[in-house]
Amino acid sequence: QLQLHESGPGLVKPSETLSLTCSVSGGSISSSVYYWDWIRQPPGKGLEWIGKISYSGNTYYNPSLKSRLTISVDTSKNQLSLKIMSVTVADTAVYYCASGFSTSLGNYWGQGTLVIVSS
């Protein structure tokens, strides 16, 4: 059973880069089975898909975030990473990493990490 755990700064200043890591255990991030997603949820609001990376390294990004976004994997550390550049207060949210398959998103979820964008 996969286990996912997000980590990173809880406070980021406006215009800076938000960087989060998702550590994966119970399976290999380079497995030819899984897709790896980032999803976020602003306080009191619904889920917003940020993007995903496939086992082959193909990335798919939310069009509204694409210009600021990088999702990558570090196979040596079995980690997934997220970078969002030039953040604003609108990027304040709980950020989740999740893993699924080609036909389903989010079979496994991390517990989420709150990131606040504030000066």
Add this chain to the structure above:
Amino acid sequence: QSVLTQPPSVSAAPGQTVTISCSGSSPNIGDNYVSWYQQVPGTAPKLLIFENYKRPSGIPDRFSGSKSGTSATLGITGLQTGDEADYYCGTWDNSLSADVFGVGTQLTVL
């Protein structure tokens, strides 16, 4: 504004049955599998239904999913107070080349 439409809230008494709808269009629900998620406030979402109607291991058969055309439905029978949560539908959108979620439906068990 999401491309998937859900009612903001539904309610029913314990033991009753409730359905939650998710309406989309051809590029999303019409052409792709639908998943459903349950999120108890303060916790991470949990996958309830994938590939329109399949349940992951451990999800009771009180939860069911269906899809017809460009709409999908989540059904919950034998409602329990523990079912109070927000429910989201999700699918891939071929036009956006992106995964999309519905706006979420808050279930209240009276």
